[in-house]
Amino acid sequence: MTPKISDTLAGNAFAAGEASAPDLMRAIIATATDAIIAVDPEQRIVLFNPAAEAMFRCSAAQALGQPLGRFLPPGLRAAHHRHVVAFAATGDTARAMSHLRPLVALRANGEEFPIEATISRVEIAGQIYAASILRDITLRHQHDAALQHQAELLDLADDAIFSWEWEGQIIYWNRGAERLYGYTREEAIGQNGHALLRTRFPKGIETVLSTLQREGTWEGELTHTSRDGRESIVAARLKRVDDAAEERLVVLEIARDLTAWKAVEAAETQSRQREAIAQAAATAAASARDHLREILDALQSGVMLMSEMDTRIEFANAAMRELIFGSRRCRSTPPAYGRDFTFARYDGIELSPNERPAARAFAGKRVEHQQLLLRRPDGTTQPVEVFATVLATGDAGPGRAVISVHDLSRLVQAEQFKDDFLLLVSHELRTPLTAIHGGASLLLNKPHLDADDRRELLRDVVAESERLERLLSNLLLVTEVVGGRLRVSTEPVPIAPLARTIAKELADRNPNHTFLVAAGPKLAIAEADPSLVEEILRNLYENAVKYSPCGGMIRTEIEEAADRAVIRVRDEGIGIAPEHVASVFERFRRVGGDPHVRGMGLGLYLSLALAEAQQGEISASSPGVGLGATFTVTLPAAHDRDLFATQP
Ligand code: ADP
Numbered sequence: 001m002t003p004k005i006s007d008t009l010a011g012n013a014f015a016a017g018e019a020s021a022p023d024l025m026r027a028i029i030a031t032a033t034d035a036i037i038a039v040d041p042e043q044r045i046v047l048f049n050p051a052a053e054a055m056f057r058c059s060a061a062q063a064l065g066q067p068l069g070r071f072l073p074p075g076l077r078a079a080h081h082r083h084v085v086a087f088a089a090t091g092d093t094a095r096a097m098s099h100l101r102p103l104v105a106l107r108a109n110g111e112e113f114p115i116e117a118t119i120s121r122v123e124i125a126g127q128i129y130a131a132s133i134l135r136d137i138t139l140r141h142q143h144d145a146a147l148q149h150q151a152e153l154l155d156l157a158d159d160a161i162f163s164w165e166w167e168g169q170i171i172y173w174n175r176g177a178e179r180l181y182g183y184t185r186e187e188a189i190g191q192n193g194h195a196l197l198r199t200r201f202p203k204g205i206e207t208v209l210s211t212l213q214r215e216g217t218w219e220g221e222l223t224h225t226s227r228d229g230r231e232s233i234v235a236a237r238l239k240r241v242d243d244a245a246e247e248r249l250v251v252l253e254i255a256r257d258l259t260a261w262k263a264v265e266a267a268e269t270q271s272r273q274r275e276a277i278a279q280a281a282a283t284a285a286a287s288a289r290d291h292l293r294e295i296l297d298a299l300q301s302g303v304m305l306m307s308e309m310d311t312r313i314e315f316a317n318a319a320m321r322e323l324i325f326g327s328r329r330c331r332s333t334p335p336a337y338g339r340d341f342t343f344a345r346y347d348g349i350e351l352s353p354n355e356r357p358a359a360r361a362f363a364g365k366r367v368e369h370q371q372l373l374l375r376r377p378d379g380t381t382q383p384v385e386v387f388a389t390v391l392a393t394g395d396a397g398p399g400r401a402v403i404s405v406h407d408l409s410r411l412v413q414a415e416q417f418k419d420d421f422l423l424l425v426s427h428e429l430r431t432p433l434t435a436i437h438g439g440a441s442l443l444l445n446k447p448h449l450d451a452d453d454r455r456e457l458l459r460d461v462v463a464e465s466e467r468l469e470r471l472l473s474n475l476l477l478v479t480e481v482v483g484g485r486l487r488v489s490t491e492p493v494p495i496a497p498l499a500r501t502i503a504k505e506l507a508d509r510n511p512n513h514t515f516l517v518a519a520g521p522k523l524a525i526a527e528a529d530p531s532l533v534e535e536i537l538r539n540l541y542e543n544a545v546k547y548s549p550c551g552g553m554i555r556t557e558i559e560e561a562a563d564r565a566v567i568r569v570r571d572e573g574i575g576i577a578p579e580h581v582a583s584v585f586e587r588f589r590r591v592g593g594d595p596h597v598r599g600m601g602l603g604l605y606l607s608l609a610l611a612e613a614q615q616g617e618i619s620a621s622s623p624g625v626g627l628g629a630t631f632t633v634t635l636p637a638a639h640d641r642d643l644f645a646t647q648p
Pocket of ligand 1: 543571574575576585590591592599600601602603629
């Protein structure tokens, strides 16, 4: 009977005399984690331990006596057989088979798997057996494959990935690092990384190492120098790893080259800066333009910019638009010469193209104080004074001329006013002067005139000289008002006594008229300038007399209401037509139309100016022609009334 191999092997493995050895050996074979299989010279399985059963998914009962080849993939069976035979012939007692090539075995369910095997040769009772110890290395293979993948992945990464020992010695170097720094893996590994890459740390290596010690990671920008001397700025991430197996501290480093990115960023920053500068310049130019436009629009004179090329008006300020269009409104297109206006001489003849201000300026002529008429399409004209200057552009582009146009209408009106005024004044002065002169001459040349005629003549002379004086004082006041030199000094003025005094004077001189001054129960005290109030009252009374040729009642009503002192002067004279009531206060306006009534049309104009100068108002009303007129003056009531408290 063939001895049981397990018994035999166990017996051989121990010194003779140790009775428990076969049992111990059996127990070891039975509990071994490696599969143990033995074959006889015919390659039939004679030993198949439990680990082999588990590994091959086949019971020992099914395996024993089977050819070993059954557990090998069919393609490997012949080669394996040759190998086992050759091994038996060599006389070696043991060999690790896996160093020859990777071994593959076959489970009972047909699944192939990688193994590691050692083969031993034993001779028992003249029989040569081969015993194999097999280890399933599927997991290790998977692990190795995973590691391989990881390594390939690391090599695929664009980033430089490398690791170094705490002291700096490089122990891993991926393809990315090769590409970035130009050192091959073989050249880099073993070198001091900081020295090799001439690393510049932001605050020195010590700071980085102490952060790694404390926090385990560090991130920041570093500067590395490649093999070719090129400096790269990298975004680096460092991680401290405790390599327990090797009892060392390792630092993993991933470095991303920022050089190109930095260059792009710098270019972008630069272009952003350029854009910002251009934007700021554009904004500044726009605001300067707006500012300039505002200034030009604020000017009282018309200003336009004209191009030499096509004599087109490029710009016209608000005053110019007002001169041309009659309003300052903004038009989308500037005015056009010929369409919106033309220039003509004072005699009305249109300017020829060469005579126009811009053309003369472009021709190098001085254009100053050129007095012209600005003519609009509707035929209306306006006297203007024109200046034109060619702008120094500083380049070869088309020339531009600035044309400034001053409105002369007011000046012309003022001239007209002056002429009318002089005519009126001389006429008005002459009338009383003639009367005075006539009266005085008669008195001188006719010494025997009777006393009544004499008195009559003297009364006329006195009346006319008073009239002359009133005229002159009115004229003087008008010039003060027009020239802005009127002095107003207000004080509390009781109106009724003042009105009574003046009314009495007028009544004495005008026996055909009855003056009546009626005051309300509350004493009306105005905060006013007494001399100016007197002037207003005199004007109103004189008018009331003048425009009541048939005599009649001139009634003054005085009251104080709602903080205003109110004076109403009513007469029973010729009245004012409704359409003329509003214009009686205009300068030189004489609406009555009676040439025999003397006057300059200044009295009411002056009265209005004097009332307004004291924060007062004046208005006229009349029920109609022939029905008398009423003039109402209101003045601010005085607050300080103590002085007059005891008066009735
Ligand atoms: P003047 O009396 O010198 O003409 P005023 O300025 O005093 O100038 O008056 C302007 C015009 O108002 C007068 O010409 C007259 O037509 C009208 N007017 C003034 N007062 C009266 C009045 N009391 N009744 C009718 N018309 C008057």
